[in-house]
Structure formats: C-alpha cells, structure tokens
Amino acid sequence: MWEASPDGLASRLVESGALTTDWLPAFKAVPRELFVPDVMWPGRSEGVGQGQALDRREEPESWREAVYSDISLTTQWDDGRHVGKGKGTSPTCSNSQPSMVFSMLDALDVQPGCRVLEIGTGTGWNAALLSERVGSRNMTTVEVDPENARRARKSVRDAGYRPTMVVGDGADGWAESAPYDRVLVTASVTGIPAPVIRQSAAGAVIVAPYATTYGGGAVARLTVQRDGSALGPFIASAAFMRLRGHRTSRKHTGDYLGAKEWPADGDRSVTALSPEAVGDWLPMFVIGLLTSGVFPWAERYEDGSYTLWLRDAAVTSWATVDHVPNAPRFVVYQSGPRRLWDEVEAAYAWWESNGFPGYGRLGLTVDPDTGTHTPWLDGPDRPLRALG
Template sequence: MTTRTEEAGPQGLASALVRAGALTPEWLPVCEAVPRELFVPDRIWPGISDGTRQNALVSRRDDPEAWRAAVYSDIPLTTQWDDGRHRGEGVGTTPTSSSSMPRMVFSMLADLGVRDGDRALEIGTGTGWNAALLARRLGDENAVSVEYDPEVARSATANLRRARRSPTVVIGDGRLGHADGAPYTRTIATCSVGEVPCGWIGQTAVGGAIVAPWGTAYGGEAIVRLTVGGDGTASGPFTRSSAFMRLRQQRAHRPPFEAYLKGGEWPADGERGSTRLPPADTGGWLAQFVIGLRVPGVFWRAERYEGGAYTLWLYATDTESWASADHVPGGSEFEVVQSGPRRLWDEVERAFRWWDGQGRPGFESFGLTVSEEGQSAWLGDPGRSWAL
C-alpha cells in the first residue's frame, strides 16, 4: 500500500519517516536540508511501497500536484527504463534507474553507521539524492559516488549542483569502486549484487562497513552489513528485506526454455513423481531467499493458469537439469517432473524443510562472509557457514 504524507513536502515526508522508525535524529536535519524534489526528473513512474509494481507516468509539466505528491510519498520512483532506450509515455520493459523508497534510503544509511570524519564510497549514483545526503552529513570532500551510465551520471551531477552539493561523481564500473579515493571507512551500494566485489573490501578500511542489497539467482533479497576484517575478508548479518535493481554487470542472463529440453517435447526424459509440499509455500520473498542460500545455481519461473493453478519451473543455470511442480489450490499432493543430474525440486524441498525445521528464521538471522575464495552464508553463527 502506498504511504502518502499528510503534507506534500520535506517536512511531511520527514515526519512520516520518523514515525516509521527509519529516520533517526542523526539523519533528520540532513533529510530536511536535502529535499528529494531537487533530484527527481520531470517524468517519473511511481511505484508502490514494496517495489513490486509500477504505476503510470506522472509528468511534472502536466500534473505538478501529482508529481509533488509522488516525490514526497514513501515510494520508489522509476526514472529510467531499459538503460535509457525507452522514451515513451507508457511503462518500459525493465526499470534501470530510480529514486529509491525514502524509508529504505534512510534505513540503509542508519545501517551504514557513519561517524564524523568518515569517508564514504557509494556504488550507483542514480539521481544523486543519496550522494547528496552523504555529502551533507560528511562533507563534500568525504563522499565519492560511482555511476556506470554516463547519462545518469550527468543528470545526477546537475541535480547535485542545483542542491549546492559537490561530492566526487565518477563514471565507471561500480564493481571496481574508485581506488583513487580509497581508503573509505564506509561503502554503500544502491543496486543489488549476487557477489560482493573484492574491490569493495580492498578499498574499505579494516573495521569499516559495507552495506549492500544482496540476493541469489533464485530470488529474495536483503540488505547485508559487512564489517571488513584484517585478513581481507568481510562478514556480517542481513538487516532487512530489500528489492533493488541489479548491478548492471551482474544482471541475470537466463538460458531459453528450449535449452533444457534438448530437442524433445515436455516431459522429454523427465521422471514423474509427487510431493506433499505445496509449491506456493516456496514462493514468498523470504522463502526464496533461504532457498537461494541453500540451492545455488538455480532460478525459477511460473506458468499461470485460470483459478490460481500454476506450474513452477526450476532451472539449473548450466542447463543440465530442470524440474516442474504443478500447484493446484487446495490440493494435498502435487505432481513433480525432474530431469538431469540434479533433482531440483528435491533440493528446493529439502531447503524449505530445513528452514521450516529451524523455526523459519527471518532475514536478520542469516549472515554472509566474503573472501577472495568466494562467499559463504550462515545462520546465527559465522563459524557454521556453508559455501555458496
């Protein structure tokens, strides 16, 4: 549900964020001093508060009141589609830049735990609002932001200039950070990743923090707060659910369905079976996140029918294995077909039942450790981790 403020302005938004517990006393004056509207273009596509759906185009020129109401609502605003190729009035195919939901912006800044004298690196400048907030809090000279898209970077720089802020904005590959400005005591990403780049760890001082949205190929996503150790590793817990656009260089490239049937027609060489676990139980955001932690290299899609029935398709990224599970509302047993060296539904079901047996812990119970050797996840104790 969209959360609108009682006053379409900075004070109204700030009051709503304080009531929600997202805006702390430390960041309140910063929020009030850096109005969001200075960083929002004239054409936007407002979303809903959980980021799952986009509304129609809102134009400042055609409807300034609706535009201002959207800007000062606690919702994400898509500002670019399809890497800038979409220029039309309607919704594009894929959102590729946005002004993030204010509640998430300030929650992540609280997670970052900045202190006076800190130096911050941001990955993903976007509209420039988050960079401006960091610059206002830490000083322009202590904020560096990296943006891959030159057009987005130019617009952000113009927005920052209008707001009288001048952090360093670098056009480049966000995976590489910005070594010329290192070391940083705080690193924050405003795009999601599936692999935390080692460059971020190397450019963040020992004891410093890295805050980033993180998710697996399977689905689900959460904010992770890593603390950099003296041994070149970084480790820490997840803090909250999230839904961000992916770092461009880590976007998923899904093989076509035809790559799995190897020239045959469904069910091809698949083996039929059944399960008592409703496939729908595995579809929640948290359930997807946990399954992704336990079942690497797998993604899914759903083929939906009338009456709420659907087929859950599971695919291994190497195209060697696939599975299908048919969900029928109210059913007690569900047909499963599996093919390939991995029995993907069996893996997904084991992961779900493991999580269920642990009492279905939330995002905050899990953590991540990153090193040059790779990534590992853990539940409760970093000493009891498993490789991803």
C-alpha cells in the same frame, strides 16, 4: 492521511523508525524533489510495479504527491534506450523508496570524518545526503550510466555539493579516494565486489543489497576484518535493480526440453510441499543461500493453477511442480543430473528444522582473495552447506 510535503514525509518516516533524528537535518537540507526528473513513474505503496508516468509540467500536484510519498520513483527504462511516457521493458534507474534509503543510511553508521564510497549514483539523492553529513571532500560516488551520471552531477551541484563523482563500473570501486570507512551499494549484487572490500579500511562498514540466483534479496551489513575479509548479518529484506555487471540472462524452457514436449524425459513423483510455501521473499532467499545456480519461473493459468519451473544456469537440469489450489499433493517432474525440486525441498526442510530463521539470524562472510561467499546461521562458526 499524510500530507504530501517534505514535513509530511519526514513525519511518516520518523514514526516508522526509518528516519532517525541524526539524519533528519540532512533530510531537511536535501529535498527529494531536486533529484527527481520532470517525467517519472511512481511505484506502488503495496506490491511491485510502476504506475503511469507523471509529468511535473502537466500534473504538478500529482507529481509532488508522488515525490513526497514513501514509494520508489522509476526514472529510467532499459538503460536509456526507451523514450517517451510509456513503460519500457525493465526499469534501470530509480529514486529509491525513502524508508529504504534512510534505513540503509542508518545501518551505515556514518560518523564525522568518515570517507564514504557510494556504488550507484542513480539520481544523486544519496550522494547529496551523504555529502551533507560528511562533507563533499569525504564523499565519492560511482555511476556506470553516463546520462544518469550527467543528470545526477547537475542535481547534486545545484543542491550545493561537490563530491567526487565518477563515471565507471561501481564493481571496480574507486581506488583514487581509498581507503574508505563506509561503503553504500545502491543496486543489488550477487556477490560483494572484491575491489570494494580491498579499498575499505579495517573496521569499515559495507551496506549492500544482496541477491541470490534463486530469488529474494536482503540488505547485508558487513564489517571489514583485519585479515581483509568482510562479514556480518543480513538486516532486512530488499528488492533492488541489479548492478549492471551482475545481471543474468535466462534460457527458455524449450532449451531444456530439446525437441521433446513437456514432460519429455522427466521422472514423475508427487510432493506434499506446496510451491506456495517456497514462493515468498524470505524462503526464496533462504533457498538461494543453500542452492547454486537454480532459478524459478511460474507459468500461470486462467483457473488459478500454475506450473513452477526450476532450471539450472548450466542448462543441464530442470524440474516442474504443478500447483493446484487446495490440493493435498502436487505432481513433480525432474530431469537431468541434478534433482532441482529435491534440492528446494531439502532447503525448505533445513529452514523449517532451524525454526524458520529470519534475516537477522542469517549472515555472510566474504573472502575477497578467493571470491568465496559463505552464508551462515547465527554466526560465522555455523556456515550453511550448499545442497547442489
């Protein structure tokens, strides 16, 4: 049983390999509790979602136990529109899971004298940790939410640091402090912002959670090349809140069916590929790298069966696959100019034929001039071909 204390959390993170010895002094110098508000919603150690709110003033021991556990702590809902201790609709700010925080900081490979840009100040914990490491004068952090920025500024300054703290859209970077040697993005992006790459020096490292339209996500570790592009591998799975400018809205399934009831004009077929096989985080990420503008949704039923819906962002095509537990075949309906389930099957077949590659074999090249993001397998000379 781990002790709910700074030393207990440090021991747990060191044993897991997330907290390396070179980051241990910063961990000890910058206590997490200084960057957690009185009211927060602790994440779960397994799975996703948040528990009930904890208020330090009412439950100080439980609050502290959550702070020094390896879990994320939600600190804002619905961009601040939600108030009170109940849960809102969507979490929009958190103090991230410590093991993920220090794994990403380790991947950043911060060296003395590095000029660092952070996109997404959040509660300010990362900004303070990096200020401890490189000095406040070398640290710049950008936060889009004015209230989050205000709270983070106070927390960071109360901890004794004075980095450059900007209220603005992190996708624009911050040219006034450029060029940067390291860039840390703390919200998931569907594309690496071009201004951020342009503001980075040749050889700079960019660490960012990258998400596909289909789903899944991974931490990308890119190095800026002399020609201005950025490339590198994915290094681990990741599930982060989206950068605000990278959020997407979804049309209802009814918008695809029109006035007709399902299955409307869908063409019927059967498949041996179970929706369960394509529902985990890694295969979803791979499918997202190989498809464009396709996203899933599961309509679940009380008997344990469900319908996997696939839709395209252009609202031209849809598909459904009915999953029945232990069934050898599954009924498929597809409609529109794109055969979305066929695309998913082809992506899965590619993944299988290449030995089910994990994150370490997959990577990304970004051209900031064209905005092109090219995923690859085992190196930039083996680009993935889009299926849709």
